[in-house]
Amino acid sequence: TYACCSINQLSSLEASLALSKAVLIRCPSCADNFAHFHCITTCSPQQTKTIKVTKVTNVTGFDNITREGVVGYAAYLSTNFADASFQSCKNVRIPATGGLAIGTMCGRFGSRHCNPQRWYDFQGDSSNGLAPLDIDFHLIKPGDTEDLPEGIVPYSGNALKCNETTPSGGKACSCQDCQESCPKIPPPPLPPGPFQLLGMDGFLIISIILLCLLIFAFLFYLFVTYLRRNNNKKGLKKKDQKSHDVTQRVISPSEVTCADKNSQLAQAFLSSKFQIWGTVMATYPLTVLLLSAIIVVVLSAGIKNIELTTDPVELWSAPNSRARQEKAFHDTHFDPFFRTNQLILTAPGKEGYMYDSLLFGQHNLSGIISKDLIIELLELQKQIQNIEFWSKDLNRTATLKDVCFAPLNPSNASLTDCAVNSLPQYFQNSLENINAKVNMTELGVTKEVDWRDHLIYCFNSPLSFKDITDLGMSCMADYGAPVIPFLAVGGYQMAMEWEAEFLKIVQEYQKNPSTNFTLAYMAERSLEDEINRTTAEDIPIFMISYAVIFLYIAVALGEFTSWKRILVVDSKFLVGLGGILVVSCAVLSSLGFCSWVGIPSSLIIVQVVPFLVLAVGADNIFIFVLEYQRDVRRPGEKREEQIGRILGNVAPSMLLCSLSESICFFFGALSTMPAVKSFALYAAVAILLDFALQMTAFVALLSLDCRRQDSNRCELLCCIKVSRKRPTKPNEGFLLPFMKKYYAPALLNRYSRIIVMFVFIFMLCGSIFLLFHVKVGLDQELAMPKDSYMLKYFEYLYKYFKVGAPVYFVTKRGYNFTSVSGMNAVCSSVGCDPYSFTQKIQYATEYPELQQLDLIKMINSPMLIYAKDFGASRFMAYHTPLTNSQEFTGALMKARELAHNITMAMRQIQGTDPNFEVFPYTYVSLFSILPLSHTYSCDTFIHNDCVFSLPPARVTNVFYEQYVTIVPEGLVIISLCLLPTFVVCCLLLGLDLRSGLLNLLTIIMITVDTVGVMTLWGIDYNAVALINLVTAVGISVEFVSHMTRSFALSIKPTHVERAKEATAQMGSAVFAGVAMTNLPGILVLAFAKAQLIQIFFFRLNLVITLLGMAHGLIFLPVLLSYFGKYFTSVCL
Structure with missing residues (x-):
């Protein structure tokens, strides 16, 4: 090839083109087009046809001879060549910045507004410090000769396409730099749409079918029962015509099963042992109280070692979880991320x-x-x-x-x-x-x-x-x-x-x-500061809540026999106080004991466990005290013996519930989430200790109070006596007569029972439908009080930031980056595998709405490039803007899916370790996804606002990993918690499978209905909700198991009469205990400032209590009246 240039001119041209070549070298055809035209205008023998000199100057050379030198000229080229050259270069990237090369070669217009004319204008502008002289480029359309200088023919040579090889042997540009080089890949499959049947919501159809099946099965049961009653009229004894109950008959001893005998034997054994125990405790109350106090002090002393965990990552992410292991690997091989404001x-x-x-x-x-x-x-x-x-x-x-x-x-x-x-x-x-x-x-x-x-x-x-x-x-x-x-x-x-x-x-x-x-x-400490501030401000709310509960217990336990005795003798103020102290001691002992053994605590434990134990403890206290008040001392029976006998009657029921709940929480401790695990352990230990203290200290306290009351001494001034003696007849109070005379008969008449079954079946099926639509996650705003400055920060964050969080694809040891095949499987420049590591990430960015990757911003490898075996390297891209935990969880799953695909492909490269792995690692803000954005990327020229910022805050995304598995893990945990409610009930009732199944069914219905109401009330399902659902299982045991046991041991002749007795006798105690103890305290929490407390403690606990009360006091008596075990006690 001949050039109309001297050696010096060629050297100067080569040096001038070197700058652009360094930027465009990733695409040889682009670099060739760029150099080709400048060679034509500079050294072509036909250059006079394409350029016209416009400015010259005198230049003195090294030989001291002055000559004219060109410092400016006009260049003419066809739009076809200019457009083709521009198209070949417009997508070439600069890996170091993540931007496009064309953006640095278009001056003020950047890559967004660059076009062929502006591109060439920048190349001819010597003021930019890059162009060696001024060139006025004229882009002429084919056939347009108007205004062309005489003799000028616009250059219209052939410009290479970016997917073509160069004449010198250069390869076609890579897919990242040239869209035409990309292989045709099918778009990723669309995410599965909503489950549908017959063009409708599939879960709705299933729920409707289930509703119809259950109602049909119930009606069929009623029809079969009606036929059996008519076919066996001779063997029926219609004692209660109004009840229309299931067939009642006299059972001969030969018909008594082994299970029935076991049931009676178990009850007799437990009652006798607890009676002896109660008598001993009541006989030596001071000794018992002293020993109890010593044990409580010893256990509570462990509180000095308590570790209060506040870090969300430590609370909700297991140390051996995948995300935590990836975080540890990343922080070991790379610098950890930093605190920001x-x-x-x-x-x-x-x-x-x-x-x-x-x-x-x-x-x-x-x-x-x-x-x-x-x-x-x-x-x-x-x-x-x-x-x-x-x-x-x-x-x-x-x-x-x-x-x-x-x-x-x-x-x-x-x-x-x-x-x-x-x-x-x-x-x-x-x-x-x-x-x-x-x-x-x-x-x-x-x-x-x-x-x-x-x-x-x-x-x-x-x-x-x-x-x-x-x-x-x-x-x-x-x-x-x-x-x-x-x-x-x-x-x-x-x-x-x-x-x-x-x-x-x-x-x-x-x-x-x-x-x-x-x-x-915001500052990185803002979240912790705001939570601590809210916690401190809400302490009075919790104190008021406990005060309301205490006042209720003190009033509700009182015996209202006469106005002269009500306030000074019969108020049970000290018994109520003692019950509260027993619960408090159980909670403190649990905190101390768990601290002794090194189990970390958290704010949620301090806030929830006392309520849970108070609900359980108050229920047991009411059952025990009300049973004592309704009892009359037998002739010749001592007070201590009466207390022992009463304890023998009610303690098996208390043991049934406490043991079920404790084992339930021990099973809940199998969770991988640290917060759920520690909560379950604290709750299980607290319930066991509460039961132990109720069997000892509270029995002793009641014995002392009974002595005072029998002596007609004032409660607070024990030295003062009143003249009016205590009545000898039992005190049924207000609630028992009401339940016995009005509530139970109204609930258990023929028509009410059918309506109740229909309503609760409908509730169950509706909740099953809603269960599949519950929102999973925790919106970060809920962690803040309503008056927090962080809420405005989150609002502005979502409004103004346009780029999502960065995601790093980290490679582990075991891949040879220095082999040709190894490099080709990773790189994205000329000659690289079209399905390489970085190219697959690029493909993913082409479908941001499906893959949730926006762009590859930077690709970096901080390790030595000449090392044969890298310890680790990382490649970075950006997510699309993510604004809630649902979006981030989806992005995490997509990133892991992409990383797995890349891992499998790279393991096929010869020499790769079979254990080599690529994993995604994302940094986000505390409790949220914090989008990253260049300060200049806001719509400065459109909106009346923009972002001025110090660097945005980020921590690792291990917090969000919980949402990937929280649904199946929650199902496993709740199922494990339900198991002991069935097993313990069966065992303590003497292998009574029917009562155990009915007990389990009711608790399952409470749990399912709770999730359904969560959907209606906008309560998200997350780890905090899971803790409350585990708590719901425990509290449901209180509402259900006492009633089931009372029905199973009743000696009334018919199902309906036994259900009425259980509802009146035990239902009144359950209502006064667990229901009315919870409700006042829960209602006070509505005034808390923290949204988390309002939603997950006020709303959710209110739902749990109301549903538990409805199922335990409405649905369960009706269910037992239809399907409860047959009466057999009379046969023994």
Whole structure:
């Protein structure tokens, strides 16, 4: 090939093209097209046909001879060649920045607004410091000869397509740099749509079918029962015609089964043992109380070692979980992520305006793009940067430079080295640069350019060290990096102290009435601070709740025999106080014991376990005390013997419930979630200790109170007696007669029972339908009180940030990156495998709505490139914007699916370890996904707001992994919790399978209905809800098991009469105990400030209590009246 150039000219051309080649080399055909035209215009023998010299100057060479040199010319080329060349280059990437190469070669227009004419104009603009001379490019359409200089023929050579090889042997561009090179891959399958049958919601159809089947089965049972009654009239004894009960008959001893005998023997054995125990406890009350107090003190002493866990990751993610292991691997091989703080400011009162820029034309700027606001922001930023605080670690006054992330000067950082990203950083935080202005001439027009022109340029070219205006200012921050959200780091304690001062300054600034900004802000400590603040503010609410419960117990346990005795003798104030103390001692002992053995605690344990134990304890207290009040001492029977006999009657029922609940929670401790595991262990131990103290200390307290009451002594002033003696007849109170005379007969008449069965079957089927529509997750806003500044921060975050969280694809050891096949399976440039590691990630970004990956922002490998065996490397992309835990869980699952696909493909490369693995690793904000965004990526020219920020906060995503498995894990945990409610009931009732099954069925219905109401009331299913559902199983035992046992042991002749007796006798105690003890305390929680408490403790516990009460006192008596065990006691 002949060139019309000297050797020096060729060398100069080669050096000039080297800069562009370095940027475009990823696509050989693009680089070839670029170089080809400049060779034509510079060295072609036919160059006079395509260019016209417009400007020359005298140049003195090395030989001291002066010659004319060309410094400017006009170049003419066809639009076909220009367009084809541009198309071959427009998608070429720069891996170091993640941007497009064309963006750095189009000046102020960037990649978004670049076109062939603007691209060539930048190549011919010597003011950009890259072009060697001025070239005026004219793009001529084919056949358009008008205004062409004489002899000029626009160059119309053949431009290579990006998917074509070059004449010199260069390969076609890779898929990442050339869309045409991408293989045709089918789009990923669409996510499965909603389950449907017959064009309707499939779960609705199934629920309707189930409803019809259950109602039909019930009606069929009634019909068969009716036929059996008519066919066996001779053997029937219709004792209660109104009840229309199942057949009743006399049972001969030969018909008594082994199970029936076991039931009676079990009851007789337990009653006799508890009677002896109760008599002993009542005989020596002071000794029992002393020993109980010693044991409680010893166990409670462990509280000094309590570890209160507040870190969400430690609470909800198991140490051996996949995400935790991946986090440990990442943090071992790479630097951990850092503490950050963020401000989001808007100026809604500022109106937008038009700005006619000399260089960029007219732009509609938002009101926030104003000099006074930028200067005001700069002043605020300087206040923050100048924060000083006393550091205990350094034993001196510390500043931001002691804790900040300084990427370019980490060893000896100054304030200007700290990575602070904000709008003033485009001016290097210099007031002089913001105020700078200069007159500039462009295309014959002279006009003033100022900070706005510089800012518009930097929005489009953030990596520029010098803008194209005559201001000549850099777009880089004062610490030497682009204004892109980096991360901040420092000593943990010092960082916490600095953040506290940061929040003070921002809050004081927010209160300033003269400020022009609407402010949203956060520090990494904000979440913990706000939760702690809310917890402290809600302590009085909890205290009031406990006070209301205590007052209720004290009043409800009283015997109202006469006005003279009600307040001073019969109020049971001290018994109520004693019951509360027993529960409190059980909780404290549980906290101490678990702390002794090293089980970590949490706020949810401190808040929920007392309520749970109080519900269980109060129920047992009411059953015991009410049974005593309704009893009459037998002739010759001592008070202690009476108490022992009463305990023998009720303690088996108390044992049944306490043992069921305790085992239930021990099974719940099999959960992999640390918070659920520790809660279950604390609750199980507390319930066991509560039962033990009720069998000892409370029996002793009741014995002492009975002595006082029998002596007619005042409750608080024991030395004072009243003249009126205690009546000898039993005291049934108000509730028992009401339940016996009105409630039970109304509930258990012929028509009411059928209506009740229909209603509860409908509730069950409706809840099964709603169960499949419950929302899984925990919206981060719920962790904050309603008056928290973090709520505005979250609102602004979702409104203004446009890019999702970064996701790293991390490779483990075992892959040879230095072999040809190994490199080709990873890289994405020329010659790489079209289905390589990074290329598969790129394919995923083409379907962001399905894969939830937005773009590959940066690909980096921090390890030595010449190492044969990498310890680890990582490649980064970005998620699409994610705003709630449901979206993030879906993104995590998609990222894992993609990583697994890549792992399987890379294991096929020769020499790869079979255990080699790629896994995704994402960083998000505390309790949320925190989208990352360049400060300049907001819609600055459209909206009247924008984001000014310090780096956004991130922690690892291990918190969100729980939502991937929380549904199946929750089903397993609840199923395990249900198991002991059946087994214990069967065993303690003497292998009574029928009663155990009915007991289990009712508890399952309460749990299912609870989830259904959660869906209706907008309560999400998450780990906190799971803890409450486990609690629901425990509390349901209190509502159900006492009633089931009372029915099973009743000696009434018919099912209906036995159901009436159980409802009146035990139902009244259950209602007064567990229901009315829970409700007042729960209602008080409605006034708590913390939304988590309002939703997951007030709403959910209210639902659990009301549903438990409805099923235990309405549905269960009706169910037992139809399907309960047959009466056999009379035969023994």
